[in-house]
Amino acid sequence: MSSAPSEITSASTTFDIAAIRRDFPLLDRSVNGKPLVYADNAATTQKPNVVIERIKRYYEYENSNIHRGVHTLSEDATEAYEIARSCVKQFLNAAHESEVIFTSGTTESINLVAQSYARTNLVAGDEILVSELEHHANIVPWQMVCQQTGAILKVAPINDAGEIILEAFAELLSARTRIVAVGHISNALGTVNPVERIIELAHEVGAVVLIDGAQASIHTPMDVQALDCDFYAFSGHKALGPTGVGVLYGRASLLEAMPPWQGGGDMIKVVTFEHTEYNTLPYKFEAGTPNIAGGLGLAAALEYFMALDITAVMAHEHALLNCAIARAASIPQLQLVGTAADKAAVVSFNIEGVHPHDLGTLLDQQGIAIRTGHHCAMPVMSRLGLSGTARASFALYNTEDEVHAVFDAIEKVLPMLLD
Numbered sequence: 466m467s468s469a470p471s472e473i474t475s476a477s478t479t480f481d482i483a484a485i486r487r488d489f490p491l492l493d494r495s496v497n498g499k500p501l502v503y504a505d506n507a508a509t510t511q512k513p514n515v516v517i518e519r520i521k522r523y524y525e526y527e528n529s530n531i532h533r534g535v536h537t538l539s540e541d542a543t544e545a546y547e548i549a550r551s552c553v554k555q556f557l558n559a560a561h562e563s564e565v566i567f568t569s570g571t572t573e574s575i576n577l578v579a580q581s582y583a584r585t586n587l588v589a590g591d592e593i594l595v596s597e598l599e600h601h602a603n604i605v606p607w608q609m610v611c612q613q614t615g616a617i618l619k620v621a622p623i624n625d626a627g628e629i630i631l632e633a634f635a636e637l638l639s640a641r642t643r644i645v646a647v648g649h650i651s652n653a654l655g656t657v658n659p660v661e662r663i664i665e666l667a668h669e670v671g672a673v674v675l676i677d678g679a680q681a682s683i684h685t686p687m688d689v690q691a692l693d694c695d696f697y698a699f700s701g702h703k704a705l706g707p708t709g710v711g712v713l714y715g716r717a718s719l720l721e722a723m724p725p726w727q728g729g730g731d732m733i734k735v736v737t738f739e740h741t742e743y744n745t746l747p748y749k750f751e752a753g754t755p756n757i758a759g760g761l762g763l764a765a766a767l768e769y770f771m772a773l774d775i776t777a778v779m780a781h782e783h784a785l786l787n788c789a790i791a792r793a794a795s796i797p798q799l800q801l802v803g804t805a806a807d808k809a810a811v812v813s814f815n816i817e818g819v820h821p822h823d824l825g826t827l828l829d830q831q832g833i834a835i836r837t838g839h840h841c842a843m844p845v846m847s848r849l850g851l852s853g854t855a856r857a858s859f860a861l862y863n864t865e866d867e868v869h870a871v872f873d874a875i876e877k878v879l880p881m882l883l884d
């Protein structure tokens with residue numbers, strides 16, 4: 466079934482998969498004596514050379530703390546960090562740089578909104594609406610703020626295919642709903658949620674909307690102004706960038722009115738023991754020395770991604786998904802988990818009588834990296850009556866050959882597992 470890495474042509478340009486793969490050095494290695502097939506992109510993506518080089522150059526040549534120094538190194542690092550912010554603004558199509566807050570990742574971005582926006586604005590009886598599909602990072606911060614404020618967490622149900630039931634979601638909205646927080650794409654099942662409609666419906670009742678974009682950043686076209694969301698969170702490491710850096714986009718009018726959530730250096734203008742004046746946006750939310758190298762690395766990743774033909778990238782990932790679904794369907798013992806009409810290239814499945822961890826371990830011996838378990842989304846697993854799944858998740862540098870390699874290996878180890 467295998468074929469050589471192919472070139473995919475889109476309307477405007479050519480998507481050269483072989484050239485893209487050469488940009489990611491790790492893809493070249495072998496694991497357990499076999500060529501690596503990396504199909505765990507929903508957990509984290511690999512990094513292109515431009516990102517690795519950018520971080521190296523910073524530490525070799527530019528390392529200095531930002532925003533404070535008058536010396537050249539510090540001024541240069543500050544300028545580079547603020548250019549990185551502009552790059553994120555461009556990637557998100559945010560209206561202003563000041564709406565881009567660097568955080569340590571999606572988790573911190575959501576906690577920031579929970580502790581700064583929700584904790585100060587919500588009172589007992591107010592409601593926060595999430596969905597059954599959410600990652601723990603988009604559940605637990607809201608539970609914590611509900612405990613602090615007396616607000617109530619409501620949960621929109623999903624159907625058996627793993628899609629949010631929009632009618633039920635709409636029925637849960639009311640004047641009491643103050644925040645709606647949903648994922649753009651489910652990490653556990655790959656469902657692409659109808660976030661445009663969800664945002665419209667939420668705004669009709671006056672709720673603010675946070676979109677957890679951890680799985681969406683480089684897998685769907687990105688435009689926070691067109692989406693009209695109030696907050697958008699994503700992680701660098703799932704977007705070809707480094708770990709330990711991420712972004713919270715927030716609508717300026719909301720961010721302006723929110724108090725800082727962490728105090729320290731950089732987030733202030735003046736400090737006396739009697740009174741402290743906070744800094745302007747976005748620095749008000751960036752206390753302490755940030756992950757400077759991470760910010761620069763993230764910008765290098767986003768620049769790399771934006772230079773590609775995004776339509777061709779999406780078409781390529783869709784072809785990988787279709788290939789995976791077709792191969793999965795040809796294995797009778799395999800049940801797909803999550804069959805939404807609109808899906809990203811994330812394929813969750815179970816094999817009757819086989820523990821997902823056992824499958825994952827045997828695939829690893831074949832050089833194949835997939836993820837197994839509850840994927841930090843225990844509520845969706847329990848909704849579907851499962852303790853976990855095996856999950857193969859693909860990104861722009863994966864080939865159809867690799868999709869075949871995953872399913873060829875499953876077919877190969879199946880007799881051992883079912884023995």
Ligand code: PLP
Pocket residue numbers: 507508569570571572573600602603648650651652677679680700841
């Ligand atoms: N939300 C979703 C949908 C995710 O998939 C993840 C990570 O897997 C997160 C949030 C948390 O991201 P991070 O651990 O990078 O903060």
